[in-house]
Amino acid sequence: MVPVNAAAARPRLFSMLDESxxxxxxxxxxxxxxxxxxxxxxxxxxxPAIRRASPEPEIAxxxxxxxxxxxxxxxTDVLVLYRPDQLSDAGIWERLLAIxxxxxxxxxxxxxxxxxxxxxxxxxxxxxxxxxxxxxxFTEAEVGDLLERGGTSxxxxxxxxxxRITGGHPDLVSLAERVLRVFGSDADLERERAFLAVxxxxxxxxxxxxxxxxxxxxxxxxxxxxxxxxxxxLEVLGVDDAAGTLGDLERAGLLQRMPAAxxxxxxxxxxxxxxxxxxxxxxxxxxxxxxxxxxxxWFADNGDPVEALRxxxxxxxxxxxxxxxxxxxPTIVTTGxxxxxxxxxxxxxxxxxxxxxxxxxxxxxxxxxxxxxxxRMRPVPDxxxxxxxxxxxxxxxxxxxxxxxxxxxxxxxxDAAVRDRDVLVNLAMCAGDGFGELDRRGLASIWxxxxxxxxxxxxxxxxxELLTRAVDTGSDDLGNFAARQAAGQLALHHAVLGExxxxxxxLRREARFGxxxxxxxxxxxxxxxxxxxxxxxxxxxxxxxxxxLADLDDSDEFSxxxxxxxYASSQLDLMRGRPEVxxxxxxxxxxxxxxxxxxxxxxxxxxxxxxxxxxxALGEAAQVLERAGRVRGPMHPMVRLSVARAALLxxxxxxxxxxxxxxxGHDVVYTRVxxxxxxxxxxAAYGMGDHPAARIAWNRAVALSEDSGLVRPLLIVPxxxxxxxxxxxxxxxLEEILASRVDGPxxxxxxAVTLTxxxxxxxxxxxxxxxxxxxxxxxxxxxxxxxxxxxxxYRKLGVHSRADAVAAARTQGLI
Numbered sequence: 169m170v171p172v173n174a175a176a177a178r179p180r181l182f183s184m185l186d187e188s189x190x191x192x193x194x195x196x197x198x199x200x201x202x203x204x205x206x207x208x209x210x211x212x213x214x215x216p217a218i219r220r221a222s223p224e225p226e227i228a229x230x231x232x233x234x235x236x237x238x239x240x241x242x243x244t245d246v247l248v249l250y251r252p253d254q255l256s257d258a259g260i261w262e263r264l265l266a267i268x269x270x271x272x273x274x275x276x277x278x279x280x281x282x283x284x285x286x287x288x289x290x291x292x293x294x295x296x297x298x299x300x301x302x303x304x305x306f307t308e309a310e311v312g313d314l315l316e317r318g319g320t321s322x323x324x325x326x327x328x329x330x331x332r333i334t335g336g337h338p339d340l341v342s343l344a345e346r347v348l349r350v351f352g353s354d355a356d357l358e359r360e361r362a363f364l365a366v367x368x369x370x371x372x373x374x375x376x377x378x379x380x381x382x383x384x385x386x387x388x389x390x391x392x393x394x395x396x397x398x399x400x401x402l403e404v405l406g407v408d409d410a411a412g413t414l415g416d417l418e419r420a421g422l423l424q425r426m427p428a429a430x431x432x433x434x435x436x437x438x439x440x441x442x443x444x445x446x447x448x449x450x451x452x453x454x455x456x457x458x459x460x461x462x463x464x465x466w467f468a469d470n471g472d473p474v475e476a477l478r479x480x481x482x483x484x485x486x487x488x489x490x491x492x493x494x495x496x497x498p499t500i501v502t503t504g505x506x507x508x509x510x511x512x513x514x515x516x517x518x519x520x521x522x523x524x525x526x527x528x529x530x531x532x533x534x535x536x537x538x539x540x541x542x543x544r545m546r547p548v549p550d551x552x553x554x555x556x557x558x559x560x561x562x563x564x565x566x567x568x569x570x571x572x573x574x575x576x577x578x579x580x581x582x583d584a585a586v587r588d589r590d591v592l593v594n595l596a597m598c599a600g601d602g603f604g605e606l607d608r609r610g611l612a613s614i615w616x617x618x619x620x621x622x623x624x625x626x627x628x629x630x631x632x633e634l635l636t637r638a639v640d641t642g643s644d645d646l647g648n649f650a651a652r653q654a655a656g657q658l659a660l661h662h663a664v665l666g667e668x669x670x671x672x673x674x675l676r677r678e679a680r681f682g683x684x685x686x687x688x689x690x691x692x693x694x695x696x697x698x699x700x701x702x703x704x705x706x707x708x709x710x711x712x713x714x715x716x717l718a719d720l721d722d723s724d725e726f727s728x729x730x731x732x733x734x735y736a737s738s739q740l741d742l743m744r745g746r747p748e749v750x751x752x753x754x755x756x757x758x759x760x761x762x763x764x765x766x767x768x769x770x771x772x773x774x775x776x777x778x779x780x781x782x783x784x785a786l787g788e789a790a791q792v793l794e795r796a797g798r799v800r801g802p803m804h805p806m807v808r809l810s811v812a813r814a815a816l817l818x819x820x821x822x823x824x825x826x827x828x829x830x831x832x833g834h835d836v837v838y839t840r841v842x843x844x845x846x847x848x849x850x851x852a853a854y855g856m857g858d859h860p861a862a863r864i865a866w867n868r869a870v871a872l873s874e875d876s877g878l879v880r881p882l883l884i885v886p887x888x889x890x891x892x893x894x895x896x897x898x899x900x901x902l903e904e905i906l907a908s909r910v911d912g913p914x915x916x917x918x919x920a921v922t923l924t925x926x927x928x929x930x931x932x933x934x935x936x937x938x939x940x941x942x943x944x945x946x947x948x949x950x951x952x953x954x955x956x957x958x959x960x961x962y963r964k965l966g967v968h969s970r971a972d973a974v975a976a977a978r979t980q981g982l983i
Contacts, residue, residue: 178204178306178310180307180310181204181208181299181303181304182208182211184297184299184303185205185208185275185277187297188275188295188296188297189268189272189274189275189276189295190264190265190268190275190276190278190295190296190297191275191276191277191278191296191297191298191299192278192279192280192286192296192297192298192299193205193277193278193279193280193299193304194279194280194281194283194286194298194299194300194301195280195281195299195300195301195304195424196281196301196418196420196421196422196423196424196437197281197378197419197420197421198337198338198339198340198377198378198421199301199304199305199337199338199339199421200304200338200339200342201279201304202250202279204304205248205277205279209246209248215245215246215275216241216243216244216245216246217244217245217246217247217248218239218240218241218244218246218247218248219248219250220232220235220236220239220247220248220249220250220252221250222250222251222254223251223252223254223255225254227255229255229256229257232252232255232257233257233263236249236267237267237270240267240271240274244271244274245273245274245275246274246275246276246277247267247271247274247275247276247277248276248277248278248279249264249276249277249278249279250279251279251280251281252278252280253280253281253282253285260285261285264276264278268295281418281419281421282418282419282425283418283424283425283426283434284425286298286425301424301437304338305335305336305337305338305437306331306334306336306337306338306341307331307336308327308328308331308336309327310336311327311330311331311334311336311341312324312326312327314341314342314345315327315330315345315348318345318349319349320345320348320349320352326348326359329359329363330344330345330348330366333363333366333367333370333439334366334370334439335437335438335439335440337437337439337440339373340370340373340439343366343369343370343373344366344369344370347362347365347366347369348362348366350365351365367446370439370443371443371446371447374440374443374444374447375447378420378421378422378440379420379444379447381416381420383416384416384417384420384422387407387413387416387417388417388420388422388444389444389447389448390402390405390406390407390459391405391407391413391417392441392444392445392448392456392459393445393456393459393460393463393479393482394459394463395435395436395441395475395478396433396434396435396475397414397417397423397433397434397435397436398414398431398432398433398434399411399414399432400466400470401463401466402414404462404463404466405459405462405463414434417434418434421440422436422437422440422444423435423436424436424437456482457482457483457484458483459483460479460480460482460483460485461479461480461483461485461488463475463479464476464477464478464479464480464482464483464485464488464489464492465488467479468480468488468491468492468496471647473492473495473496473500474500474507476488476492476496477489477492477493477496477500477507477508477511478507478510478511480492480511481510481511481514484514486515486516486519489511489514489515490515490519490523490526493508493511493512493526494523494567495610496610508571512526565595566592566595566596566614567610567614569588569591569592569595570592570613570614570617570618572588573585573588573589573592573617573618573621574617576588577617577620577621577624577728578728579763580763580764580765580766580769581766581768582621582624582625582766582767582768582769583625583767583768585621585625586621586622586625586627586768589618589621589622589630592614592618593618593634596611596614596615596618608641608642608644608645608648609642609645609648609650611641612638612639612641612642612645612648612650612651612654613638613649613650614638615634615635615637615638615641615650615654616634616635616638616650616651616653616654616657618634619631619633619634619635619636619637619638619654619657620635620657620728622634623635623657623660623661623770624728624764624769624770624771625768625769625770626769626770626773628661628665628837629837631657631658631661632658632661635654635655635657635658635661636654636658638650638651638654639651639654639655639658639677642654646680646681646682647681647682648681649681649692651681652678652681652682652692653691653692653695655674655675655677655678655681655696656674656675656678656692656693656694656695656696656699657695657729658674659671659672659674659675659678659695659696659699659700659703660695660696660698660699660702660729660732662674662699663698663699663702663703663706664702664732664735664774664840665837665838665839665840666706666838666839666840666841666843666876666878666881667839667876667877667878668702668703668706668707668876668877668878669876669877670876671699671702671703672703672877674699675696675699675700675703678696690727691727694720694727694729694733695729695732697716697717697720698716698717698720698729698732698733698736700712700713700716701713701714701716701717701736701740702735702736702739704716705736705739705740705743705880706877706878706879706880707877707879707880708879708880710740710743710744713736713740713743714740714744717733717736717737717740720733728764730757730760730761730764730771731757731761731764731769731770731771731774731775732774734753734754734757734775734778735774735775735778737750737753738750738753738754738775738778738779738781738782739778741753741782742781742782742785742913743880743913745913747782747783747785747786747913748782748786750778750782751779751782751783751786754775754778754779754782757775758775772804773804773806773807774806776804776806776807776810777804777806777807777809777810780792780795780796780807780810780811780813780814781810781813781914783814784810784813784814784817784914785913785914785915787915789813789814789815789817789818790814790818790975790976792810792811792814793811793814793815793818793820794975796810796811796814805831805836805838805841806838806841808827808830808831809827809828809831809841809844809845809848811827812824812827812828812831812845812848813844813848813884813914815827816848816851816852817914817915817916819921821851821852821853821855821856822852822856824848824849824852825848825849825852825853827845828845828846828848828849828852829849831845832845832846832849832865832868839872839876839878840878840881842872843869843872843873843876843878843881844881844884846865846866846868846869846872847865847866847869847881847882847884847885848884849861849862849865850862850863850865850866850869850885850889850893851884851885851886851889853865854889854892854893855889862889862893863893866885866893869881869882870882883912883913884912884913884914885912886912886916921964921965923961923964924957924960926947926949926953926957927957927960927961927964929943929946929947930943930947930954930957930958930961931961931973931974931977931983932983933946933947934958934970934973934974935974935977935978935983940954940955940958958970958973961973965977
């Protein structure tokens with residue numbers, strides 16, 4: 169159904185087909201796979217292609233594959249196999265790989281609907297590219313391109329609305345384009361009527377095409393409320409043959425099977441589910457609230473309180489909703505505020521007034537005031553947790569206090585959250601001693617939230633203590649998501665400090681909890697992924713670090729760990745020699761997550777230092793020092809280290825050593841900062857001829873590197889200086905890897921400038937604003953002599969004007 173002109177508007181997918189020798193286009197019916205392939209081939213007429221149509225039901229697998237092999241000629245460039253998943257053949261991938269190996273110059277394109285078969289694909293194989301349903305869907309930009317090509321609209325708003333209402337589903341996008349074309353130039357003016365017509369046509373398409381088989385229609389109506397259909401969920405709703413039903417719906421194009429999941433489940437294309445729900449509501453033939461209530465209780469019994477809360481809200485089962493909130497509040501808060509806010513907002517006033525904890529939570533929700541994505545919340549109501557403990561149980565006070573702390577943390581008000589934290593720690597200690605009815609899973613979540621707010625504020629000792637309590641509390645429960653996240657947060661904490669050995673240890677503990685996080689996975693797994701990237705970077709395994717960061721979803725705009733991910737990405741960009749890319753990424757991230765950059769946020773100095781280092785790598789050390797000189801107040805250790813590095817590279821070793829002297833003591837908790845400060849001290853001292861001090865700093869740095877496992881900072885010492893210091897000093901770990909890297913991420917330090925007595929006098933004079941004649945008079949020399957000294961100054965400082973000379977001299981500590 170997707171027209172060729174729609175497929176032709178997708179160069180993104182064309183490039184994927186061009187670059188891979190074995191491409192699998194996987195998606196349900198209606199995703200335009202065949203049309204995409206034909207449009208791609210039509211755009212490349214010089215590539216001889218063999219096409220194999222969908223196999224007939226009566227053909228045997230061996231016959232199909234033998235005919236396919238015979239069809240390939242010596243001059244065949246592309247082999248297209250449409251729907252080989254219709255064969256009863258368990259060895260489909262072995263046969264495809266055999267053809268691929270026998271014909272190394274042949275490009276093979278395969279289209280599939282069966283998500284079960286995709287599980288057998290070797291995703292890590294660089295020779296195989298799997299184009300997923302999400303990648304087959306139109307992006308907003310592609311929708312806009314399609315509308316513009318068809319002369320329908322050039323409005324960004326129209327493209328955005330079409331993408332929103334269709335979800336990028338290829339058939340639905342094409343349908344919307346045809347409907348809007350009827351409205352012509354009036355589509356933007358008659359927006360409401362135009363998009364009502366689009367919605368009506370989508371519903372008609374779903375009912376006429378996708379729901380036409382009676383068995384499929386009945387099944388789709390029955391499970392319309394199930395967001396992520398699975399065999400278990402269908403059995404709850406009374407579906408007898410759950411596996412067969414899911415297969416029917418997948419083949420009809422209504423569901424997509426998700427491969428490589430611990431438990432099999434399917435997902436709806438969002439626009440199709442909305443359409444089916446509208447049809448069910450219109451016909452009133454399925455009791456949707458009753459179905460939601462059954463699902464809510466099933467998810468609650470199976471340990472997924474977030475999904476249970478969603479369905480309880482849909483069913484308006486207020487008793488169950490209250491039970492879920494009371495029992496699983498800490499786990500629900502872990503995933504963010506969206507589900508919780510929706511549930512609390514839906515509760516009737518009578519239910520809220522009957523429970524002190526719910527009353528307090530509603531007050532918090534009323535204070536949220538979200539203004540959209542990235543919007544800032546209003547201040548949290550100032551109600552004492554202690555008062556709640558006196559009026560109700562201490563455990564209820566702990567739960568509501570944890571919610572309050574999470575809201576303040578979400579606001580970016582870390583100082584206020586920490587004030588609440590200290591009260592809540594005492595309550596949690598009492599709960600841990602067994603005075604209340606809070607179970608270990610709930611208590612682990614409380615400790616995790618208390619530790620996370622400490623981490624986001626940069627309170628390192630409290631971070632380790634509280635997150636360790638969370639892990640220890642949940643260590644016997646392998647399904648404890650809060651304990652797993654806490655282990656990941658601890659790994660991330662030590663990775664940022666520059667302790668890859670400890671980070672690796674916590675990553676191993678995090679892995680013991682397994683990978684069955686379900687819908688919580690993006691939140692639970694992110695800190696461990698970021699920690700793994702930093703740990704690998706610090707051990708100079710750059711490829712593994714890049715692979716780890718590739719697993720992260722850049723679209724998640726509500727992750728409170730965003731700053732750590734941004735920091736890890738900036739360090740990767742630094743090591744890959746692309747500091748400009750890293751700076752651009754940091755600017756975008758700071759704009760997206762501005763609400764979490766308030767006073768007290770550890771993200772501020774962390775990313776400030778990262779930005780300074782990227783600029784220094786670009787050769788802008790002087791500008792870094794100029795900006796740092798305008799900052800008032802105490803410097804964070806990570807920022808001071810970046811200033812020291814810039815001073816060293818700007819030929820001011822004296823200033824670099826002065827900054828480093830404040831960073832090398834044992835009272836500095838940042839192992840990374842201490843190690844790099846010692847290395848900068850060694851480099852600066854060696855350049856100044858103070859070789860004994862250089863060797864002492866170098867030996868201390870190597871010992872610290874061996875103890876912590878932190879190797880990457882050793883690259884900041886130029887190889888020739890490193891070699892000289894190793895002659896009478898310590899040899900660092902991973903010396904072979906260090907020796908193979910000629911240059912580190914930063915330029916080599918500029919040699920310190922030495923001025924003659926007359927040059928120094930001239931410099932002092934022009935820095936004070938004196939003219940050349942005045943300087944000459946004060947020195948009792950001719951004007952020409954001063955001009956000669958001035959030209960010598962320019963050469964030594966690498967400048968061409970008096971103003972630049974003064975600025976460079978200040979940067980290098982000469983005046």
